Amino acid sequence: MEILVTGGAGFIGSHLVRLLLALGHGVTVLDNLSTGVREHLPVDGFAFWELDDRAPEARARIAAGHFDAVVHLAGQTMVDASIRDPHFDASENVLGTVNVLEAARESGVKRVIFASTAAAYGDVTEDVLPVAEDLPLAPLSFYGLTKVTVEHYLALYQKLYGLDYVVLRFANVYGERQGDKGEGGVISIFAKRIASGQGLTIFGDGGQTRDFIYAGDIASGIVHALTTEHVNTAYNLSTQTETSLNDLVAIFGKAVGRELHPAHQPAREGDIYRSTLANEKAKALMGWQPEVPLEEGLRRTVAYFASVSSV
Ligand SMILES: NC(=O)c1ccc[n+]([C@@H]2O[C@H](COP(=O)([O-])OP(=O)(O)OC[C@H]3O[C@@H](n4cnc5c(N)ncnc54)[C@H](O)[C@@H]3O)[C@@H](O)[C@H]2O)c1
Structure with missing residues (x-):
């Protein structure tokens, strides 16, 4: 095409x-x-x-x-x-x-x-x-x-x-080459900070979920x-999976092979607490499904930001 x-x-x-x-x-x-x-x-x-x-x-x-x-x-x-x-x-x-x-x-x-x-x-x-x-x-x-x-x-x-x-x-x-403005920024922000050895901050209790x-x-x-x-x-x-920010940090830790201990700050006003979208329609009608597990995707994302911060 x-x-x-x-x-x-x-x-x-x-x-x-x-x-x-x-x-x-x-x-x-x-x-x-x-x-x-x-x-x-x-x-x-x-x-x-x-x-x-x-x-x-x-x-x-x-x-x-x-x-x-x-x-x-x-x-x-x-x-x-x-x-x-x-x-x-x-x-x-x-x-x-x-x-x-x-x-x-x-x-x-x-x-x-x-x-x-x-x-x-x-x-x-x-x-x-x-x-x-x-x-x-x-x-x-x-x-x-x-x-x-x-x-x-x-x-x-x-x-x-x-x-x-x-x-x-x-x-x-999320993934390689993501900017830090726009939608879905938390992973690119965390990945960049992990890649450059900086600490992480979670706003709120970390129980808030995203897909x-x-x-x-x-x-x-x-x-x-x-x-x-x-x-x-x-x-x-x-x-169609909810991952809390606390779980996200733990999975980041597994992906990079070390425990991460984020700081906590008060929750930001206006942030929704839970979020996930159903994907059954795309699976049933288009025959599509997501293939890359979060841990693997995070590993690729941190590796990317580490490679660009070292040049
Ligand atoms: N990243 C997410 O989590 C997410 C979630 C939902 C929807 N989207 C949508 O997916 C699309 C791509 O998002 P992304 O995350 O890759 O963002 P991005 O900012 O990296 O990509 C947008 C691209 O559009 C170009 N662009 C902007 N205005 C333009 C214009 N007037 N003329 C020509 N080019 C223009 C930019 O230079 C950029 O290359 C967007 O429409 C966004 O709303 C993204």
Whole structure:
């Protein structure tokens, strides 16, 4: 397949592009390098367009590009930034997407895969855990709202123009090359500190849980979404496993072969206590499942940060 990956120089994109190339697909990356890093991608083997996805040139080049599918990862990923500056968030996450969708439908792209988020669900009560895809979406940040808005745009583009889509709502993604802004930062923060011999701090009692999924498993979920027959719907990509921060530190300790003793600080206001997404729909309909155990993923992540801090 000929595949356009917007935001391909970002953290998740860097895992996806490697996998797509290994599978023999033709890949074009469109990225404005605002948070992405060109050096996080292989040197060659694909086309790289340094462009903002809101630009007229981006639309023209996508429209002329003959892509079978678009994987749309580009956007701003910071919940806090979306609250401080909803205009910036909407420009990045809505207007950029509309430009990409217009180009996609003009040029006969067959399918768009979209990176949505657990933040689309908002703060859910513990009785609905693990959260399934049919739970009403009730985001509590503009970031979550713009992701939900794009989900609606995709449904309407499908209705009006027959452009198929798959929405993927990611849990807390971690792995090599993750930045420390944006979603899911706790593992990248801890991994960097462990790699450089610094101590860890947990806010609150450490019993708060997250659903940590390795970026390579997200990349394989996207590959399944490119070929599934079950399109025009949303899937969670998650492990469906809750890991508390205390357990996370213990697993980090196993991964690096030494005990870690984090400091504790008061809990931060507004942090949700428990979080996990159901993944049965993606397993049943797309035949996907996460493969990388947390300990192995943490080992790879610490090794990566140790290698970059030593150069
Ligand atoms: N990391 C997570 O835990 C997580 C969870 C849920 C959803 N997501 C979503 O997955 C996608 C990828 O996230 P990531 O963690 O790799 O973030 P990232 O910031 O590393 O990647 C985003 C990429 O998009 C590029 N970009 C941003 N604005 C652009 C624009 N206007 N035009 C062109 N390129 C632009 C950036 O340079 C970067 O390379 C995002 O849409 C994010 O919302 C991530």
